[in-house]
Amino acid sequence: MTTTIERPGAAVRATPQAAGRIGLDQAVRNTLTMARRGLLKIKHNPEQLFDVSIQPIIFTLMFTYIFGGAISGDVASYLPIIIPGILVQTVITTSIVTGTQLREDMDKGVFDRFKSLPIARIAPLSGALTADVVRYAIATTITLVMGLLMGYRPGGGVVGVVAAGLLVMVCAFAISWIFALMGVVMRKASTVQGVSMLVLFPLTFMSNAFVPADTMPGWMQAFVKINPVSHLVTAVRELANNGHAGMDLVWALVGAAVIVAIMAPVTVRAYMRKA
Incomplete structure (x- = not known):
């Protein structure tokens, strides 16, 4: 009778190798699973949605009633200007959370536990980015509903408003790759948030938003x-208020594509070195 003794840790070392042979279809499934994990975190920790639920309401009320009369003469005339601006500012700012939560998960050792699972190594990163799209959708919906309640009547109709909302979400997803890279390379979540706000606030406030x-x-x-934010705001205004797709829409989409083309490979490479 022959007895075979396995060396301790052999099975564990085989896992990353198996994960390296995972196909695209399973990588997509793993990404969706990780995205579901991100949504479950929101379910069990609803205060994570405060920024996308409370901020649009406060900003819309504050900016509209403070600046409406001074800039446009009355609130009704200011709404077509401010609602698209608030929409862009709110959703883009929301994308900062991608980097901060990514850094928090890495600090807590969550990603270290994922290494031992037979999943695609990229899934925790891509899943987090995918889950945040839901946050963008919530922020977009609340901002537009708040505007409608205050009397905003977009001339672009349903198609124009939906197109404007999708444009903002696409651009926010592209920008989230920048903050994801910050989350990977920086050492603290507070640093990621501080630097992100330092960069993003001048871009949003020094625009035509x-x-x-x-x-x-x-x-x-x-x-x-x-300022690329100005092009995005103008494109959103044209879509929502007039149903018009102009050159600003083209520039916004080109800018989003360029950001993803540059930042996604850099972020993935940096993440793989950590993972």
Whole structure:
């Protein structure tokens, strides 16, 4: 009788090798499973939705009633300007959470436990990015509903509004790759959030999101004209208010594609080194 003794840890070392041979179809399934995990975290920790549920309401009320009369003469005239601006500002800001939660999971050792599972190594990262799309959808819906309750009547109709919402979500998903990279390479979630806000706030406030660019100083107008957020806001306004798809829509989509083309491989490479 012959007895075969396995070396301790042999099965564990075989797991990453098996994961390396995982096909695209299983990688997609693993990604969706991890995305479901992210949604379950929200279910058990609903305060994670405070930024996408409370912030749109507060910002819409505050900016509309503070600046509406001064900029457009009355609130009703200001709504077609401010609602698309608030929509872009809220959804893009929401994408910061991708990086902070990714960093928190890595600090807690959650991703270390995923290494021992026979899943695609990229699934925890791609699943987190996919789950955040739900957050963008919630922020978009709440902002638009709030605008409608306040009297906003978009001339682009249902098709224009839906197209504007999808455009913002696509661009937010693209930008989330930047914050995901920050979450991978930075050491603390608080640092990721602080640096992200430092970068994002000037881009959103130094744009045409809240006031017309022609009311700004000349040097700031020059920045606003090349600011990618301004192109996105203009595209959203044209779609929602007029149902028109102009060059700003093209620039917004091209910008999103360029960000993904550059940042996705860099983020994945950095993540794989950590994973």
